Amino acid sequence: MPNRDDVLGAAQRMLNADPAASMAGIAEAVGISRATMHRHFDSREALLVELGTRSLDRWEQRLDEAGVEALAAEGDPVRLREALEVLVLAYVDDSDAFGFALTDHVILANAALEERTQVLADREAVLVAAAQEAGVLRRDLPLRWFGHVTYGLLVAAREAVRIGDIARRDAGQLVLSSLLAGVATR
């Protein structure tokens, strides 16, 4: 019998394939009844908020693993650049599982999640600011722009993989390379 985590995992996969999936659809994909679905999660919103929380947990974990604050304090260009690369590649991996959370309206409209998103964006901005200081990232771009560009490229990669224009295994390097160096020759 699928436990709560199994349900969350299956729901995640289902919602990635079809972000508008109904509770009935998700329950069917999980292999349980609607009744049991509602025994796990009071409402569809509760389910989505929990999945949103999960994705933020992952983001936070990535920032922790990178040691954002320490790196920023240190200010070493080489290590900053390396950390940025590792972080972006991790995001690409994660977007595979959590991608739908990037665009789901219910999740984006949730005040608590939005607040926490802001906190994490702030942490990330610390790294970006340090990288700008250290000459790793361009200083002529707004601090907050970097996060948006990264997000946009994740969306692009997701779509490109879905359509079949690029291979999944190439997504990370394409995103990283395009993000840092652009698509024009130099």
Next chain:
Amino acid sequence: MPNRDDVLGAAQRMLNADPAASMAGIAEAVGISRATMHRHFDSREALLVELGTRSLDRWEQRLDEAGVEALAAEGDPVRLREALEVLVLAYVDDSDAFGFALTDHVILANAALEERTQVLADREAVLVAAAQEAGVLRRDLPLRWFGHVTYGLLVAAREAVRIGDIARRDAGQLVLSSLLAGVATR
């Protein structure tokens, strides 16, 4: 009394603000009754398809203005680069009005629109391929990747403007500069 074009324009603005807007909501925003709304468009889908068609019309117009095929045949690096810049800036402008069409499920699921999208993407790819040949765009990136990256940056700019992280008037240059040169120093 709003004519059909007024209705389309108002619907476009409404759907950009709230992509899930109902026919009733759109009608109210336009300032007409639901009945009149349905006299103009048989169904919500019909309305969305027409808006999708409009956005593809605009895209096609941009490609025409750029003179894609002639430029590609010519192969002059300077003019190719210039055309790419003009095109991307035009896309940023257009995404202001047509942005919602980039992500709306009803529009994306329409077979006729998808087919036409493919045709236009093919035309654009001609320009990209020529630019790669001429050494303007990187040859180590897949041909189809360029379109996706551009799309992703449009999404990013839209969101960044919405949140207030960047000014609308800066969006064009930020997208263009990040697209071509990336966000890292060189």
Next chain:
DNA sequence: CTCATGTGAGACACTGATGTCTCACTGCGA
């Protein structure tokens, strides 16, 4: 064996949206 717990099936009420239809009104042209 017995019982408690968890489950599936399905009925139910409710909501919000869609699309159709009627009817009365208004404004404009003939």
Next chain:
DNA sequence: TCGCAGTGAGACATCAGTGTCTCACATGAG
């Protein structure tokens, strides 16, 4: 002035999804 085309208001049937509830059933622990 008459008549007509277009409109708004609103009723109506329909549909899909949500969330609640009941009841029968299975399974595993004691």
